[in-house]
Amino acid sequence: MSIAEKFVSMEYGPALEDSKEATVWLERHGFRFQHFIGGQWRAPVAREYFDTVDPSNGEKLASVAQGSAADIDVAVKAAREASSGWRALTPHVRSRYLYAIARQVQKHSRLLAVLETMDNGKPIRESRDIDIPLVARHFYYHAGWAQLLNQEFPDYVPCGVVGQIIPWNFPLLMLAWKIAPALATGNTVVLKPAEFTPLTALAFAGICQEAGLPSGVVNIVTGDGATGEALVKNPDVDKIAFTGSTEVGRAIRGATASSHKRLSLELGGKSPFIVFEDADLDSTVEGLVDGIWFNQGQVCCAGSRLLMQESIAEKLIGKIQDRMSTLRVGAPLDKAIDVGAIVSQVQLDRIRKLVDQGVADGASCWQAEFAQPARGFYYPPTLLSNVHPTSIVAQQEIFGPVLATMTFRTPAEAVELANNTVYGLAACVWSESINVALHVAAQLKAGVVWVNCTNLFDASCGFGGYRESGYGREGGREGLLEYLEPAWFKTAPTLPADNTAPPAAAQLTGDVDSGDVDNVDGAKSIDRTVKLYIGGKQARPDSGYSMEVRSPDGRLLGEAPLGNRKDIRNAVEAARKAGSWTKATAHNRAQVLYYCAENLAQRQVEIAHRLAEVVGEKQAADEVDLSIQRIFSYAAWADKFDGAVHNPPFRNVAMAMKEAIGTVGMICPHEMPFLGFVSLVMPALALGNTVIAVPSEAYPLIAGDLYQLFDTSDLPGGAVNIVTGYVSQLLKPLAEHDDIDAIWCFADEASAASAKAMSIGNLKQVWTNEGRVIDWRNPKYAEGRWFLEHASQVKNIWVPYGE
Ligand code: NAI
Numbered sequence: 001m002s003i004a005e006k007f008v009s010m011e012y013g014p015a016l017e018d019s020k021e022a023t024v025w026l027e028r029h030g031f032r033f034q035h036f037i038g039g040q041w042r043a044p045v046a047r048e049y050f051d052t053v054d055p056s057n058g059e060k061l062a063s064v065a066q067g068s069a070a071d072i073d074v075a076v077k078a079a080r081e082a083s084s085g086w087r088a089l090t091p092h093v094r095s096r097y098l099y100a101i102a103r104q105v106q107k108h109s110r111l112l113a114v115l116e117t118m119d120n121g122k123p124i125r126e127s128r129d130i131d132i133p134l135v136a137r138h139f140y141y142h143a144g145w146a147q148l149l150n151q152e153f154p155d156y157v158p159c160g161v162v163g164q165i166i167p168w169n170f171p172l173l174m175l176a177w178k179i180a181p182a183l184a185t186g187n188t189v190v191l192k193p194a195e196f197t198p199l200t201a202l203a204f205a206g207i208c209q210e211a212g213l214p215s216g217v218v219n220i221v222t223g224d225g226a227t228g229e230a231l232v233k234n235p236d237v238d239k240i241a242f243t244g245s246t247e248v249g250r251a252i253r254g255a256t257a258s259s260h261k262r263l264s265l266e267l268g269g270k271s272p273f274i275v276f277e278d279a280d281l282d283s284t285v286e287g288l289v290d291g292i293w294f295n296q297g298q299v300c301c302a303g304s305r306l307l308m309q310e311s312i313a314e315k316l317i318g319k320i321q322d323r324m325s326t327l328r329v330g331a332p333l334d335k336a337i338d339v340g341a342i343v344s345q346v347q348l349d350r351i352r353k354l355v356d357q358g359v360a361d362g363a364s365c366w367q368a369e370f371a372q373p374a375r376g377f378y379y380p381p382t383l384l385s386n387v388h389p390t391s392i393v394a395q396q397e398i399f400g401p402v403l404a405t406m407t408f409r410t411p412a413e414a415v416e417l418a419n420n421t422v423y424g425l426a427a428c429v430w431s432e433s434i435n436v437a438l439h440v441a442a443q444l445k446a447g448v449v450w451v452n453c454t455n456l457f458d459a460s461c462g463f464g465g466y467r468e469s470g471y472g473r474e475g476g477r478e479g480l481l482e483y484l485e486p487a488w489f490k491t492a493p494t495l496p497a498d499n500t501a502p503p504a505a506a507q508l509t510g511d512v513d514s515g516d517v518d519n520v521d522g523a524k525s526i527d528r529t530v531k532l533y534i535g536g537k538q539a540r541p542d543s544g545y546s547m548e549v550r551s552p553d554g555r556l557l558g559e560a561p562l563g564n565r566k567d568i569r570n571a572v573e574a575a576r577k578a579g580s581w582t583k584a585t586a587h588n589r590a591q592v593l594y595y596c597a598e599n600l601a602q603r604q605v606e607i608a609h610r611l612a613e614v615v616g617e618k619q620a621a622d623e624v625d626l627s628i629q630r631i632f633s634y635a636a637w638a639d640k641f642d643g644a645v646h647n648p649p650f651r652n653v654a655m656a657m658k659e660a661i662g663t664v665g666m667i668c669p670h671e672m673p674f675l676g677f678v679s680l681v682m683p684a685l686a687l688g689n690t691v692i693a694v695p696s697e698a699y700p701l702i703a704g705d706l707y708q709l710f711d712t713s714d715l716p717g718g719a720v721n722i723v724t725g726y727v728s729q730l731l732k733p734l735a736e737h738d739d740i741d742a743i744w745c746f747a748d749e750a751s752a753a754s755a756k757a758m759s760i761g762n763l764k765q766v767w768t769n770e771g772r773v774i775d776w777r778n779p780k781y782a783e784g785r786w787f788l789e790h791a792s793q794v795k796n797i798w799v800p801y802g803e
Pocket of ligand 1: 165166167168169192193194195223224225226227228229230232243244245246248249251252266267268269299300347350397398399
């Protein structure tokens with residue numbers, strides 16, 4: 001046998017990482033862990049414990065406290081008590097604590113890596129070289145933000161007490177992603193680790209003690225979903241940050257709807273891995289190994305759908321199978337292992353079931369031979385080909401080492417297939433043509449796109465999803481904003497409860513189609529009848545009914561259509577077709593907005609005159625005048641709200657692009673009909689969103705002035721659609737519509753709660769005034785970045801450089 005042959009057939013000997021240090025640590029705690037609350041270990045109130053096991057052999061590692069609502073209460077109290085002291089510290093002092101934590105993480109990196117691998121089953125190579133270094137990096141990066149906080153975010157305050165719930169796939173890394181930005185911005189924390197993997201969070205509690213972190217700033221309560229639910233429902237928590245399944249994300253959205261809790265959700269994914277025929281196929285295969293077999297595929301952004309250009313599909317599949325045959329599955333503590341153990345029996349069963357369903361749907365299943373270890377939870381790298389785009393394995397997150405493959409012919413088809421999912425977390429594009437890659441990247445609905453690379457993460461680059469992959473970002477400047485609120489907003493007074501109630505005098509009338517929209521004739525009792533504005537055209541309401549609009553002294557001013565679900569549906573369809581607005585250049589959008597302002601200025605007196613009937617002369621004059629200024633502001637912003645280019649510590653640039661969210665449904669403020677409408681619609685338009693707006697019930701007749709304005713300002717049909725009617729009837733179809741990507745509800749507290757509760761279907765982003773008063777006159781509160789940030793989402797496109 002030649003040396004070359006021997007080299008190929010040679011068996012690897014075991015190269016086990018020593019677990020002694022971790023065992024000593026477990027022993028020191030008596031293999032039994034309590035909660036970490038107020039800087040101390042505290043026994044669970046109900047004295048209940050559960051086991052955490054080593055997935056590589058199914059053996060118990062330790063018992064861990066099962067948190068109850070009572071434990072959560074104690075932890076939240078501790079966090080609340082620590083809150084004022086922690087936020088009163090200077091940024092520099094907070095920065096030093098974060099720096100100290102980063103140093104301790106590095107000091108204990110070996111213990112943390114081994115413990116993570118024992119508790120989770122991931123290969124030691126990954127926990128040692130990826131998870132733990134990224135944890136340290138996250139604390140260093142945020143130590144920097146803590147230092148700069150007051151200079152960079154002068155008008156912001158922390159949310160307060162933050163509840164954080166994390167999954168089991170990257171236990172310590174997810175903890176770092178949550179705790180580092182929360183502490184840097186002056187929040188205190190109650191964190192619940194996943195029930196399968198609580199150990200490194202408990203080790204982290206020790207690190208907080210070593211770093212001298214003030215008691216109560218970080219509290220760790222262990223337990224299962226019920227413990228998480230108790231944290232979500234605790235009334236003294238100001239914000240919930242969650243990473244986990246979309247199903248639980250939905251439940252949390254529902255459970256927090258009637259509170260003022262801020263919410264960020266990082267949920268599931270079914271990320272496309274797109275390979276063009278000009279890609280470097282060997283690099284692509286290595287990328288795929290990291291894309292789907294990293295962490296046994298239990299990665300929310302795993303490249304689990306391989307989309308191959310037809311011409312190279314066969315060749316690529318051959319290369320993938322060859323490479324799969326060399327992947328070593330086995331004991332995770334073995335340094336020469338590529339694929340470790342699945343986290344739990346439940347997860348293993350879930351993977352098996354989904355693969356079986358995929359095969360039943362017609363997929364062909366290929367697995368490399370592997371020596372199944374006698375004990376533990378293992379699943380081999382798996383390739384499913386001939387997968388139909390509608391099959392369960394193409395649509396549902398498997399969260400295992402399973403790749404589903406499909407083919408495409410053209411870039412357009414690749415984009416269509418890639419976006420054919422309810423998720424939008426990540427995507428990979430492999431092509432030697434940077435033009436093709438970036439053109440495709442721009443069209444993908446995903447928070448992260450890796451060009452010719454995969455699964456790269458850095459604290460400086462925001463991570464998070466589009467669509468049902470959740471909202472909010474972790475990392476980067478945008479990640480900090482999830483833990484901060486404008487100082488004025490937290491203390492703004494609440495609007496009266498009946499803020500959106502129909503005016504007492506409003507009544508339904510039959511279909512009064514009195515035609516002449518512009519006819520201002522004081523002699524007639526009804527001087528004005530407006531229509532809906534859909535797809536750039538005036539439209540009659542489906543119901544055939546109108547609402548009477550009266551002045552405060554009861555005079556009939558006119559009639560506005562009573563829009564219903566069908567009208568909303570038509571408006572959404574029109575908004576979806578107005579792609580030219582989203583694709584228009586920022587300069588073009590700015591020009592259209594300037595033109596709107598110019599046209600409004602020409603009709604200022606006439607519009608203010610009509611508005612005065614409802615809000616009085618002074619307010620009407622102010623509203624129109626300030627609207628002109630506001631439109632100018634957003635015309636100015638349209639080509640200046642730029643993204644960023646990050647320099648993560650690899651040979652990559654990550655371009656953080658600010659993209660439109662899509663179609664936004666809006667309930668406009670009641671109290672300032674014209675200025676309120678303009679203040680919401682214009683920032684959304686400036687960044688290329690399309691809008692369906694419900695104007696104030698107090699004076700929906702502004703619709704007539706607005707559509708004339710839009711018609712004469714070159715705004716493409718469908719970019720703005722106006723549906724008049726009652727909020728109580730229109731909010732639901734808006735919030736429930738699956739083709740609306742975000743809902744902005746600026747009304748009373750009850751409407752804000754309804755908007756959140758009703759939007760759980762497609763997990764659309766919800767932004768409300770929380771029922772609070774906003775001084776629409778004051779640009780400090782009513783325009784600018786706060787609005788633009790809600791009108792956009794960040795997509796990070798990673799591009800490697802160098803040979
Ligand atoms: P999960 O979403 O149930 O668990 C994540 C965390 O949420 C855990 O800490 C859990 O205790 C907690 N939790 C569960 N129910 C809760 C509730 N009602 N309120 C508050 N917290 C709650 O995920 P699970 O069951 O561990 O995995 C199921 C599937 O979810 C996986 O197969 C995978 O597809 C997906 N998943 C996705 C993750 C991601 O990062 N996108 C992470 C973990 C799971």
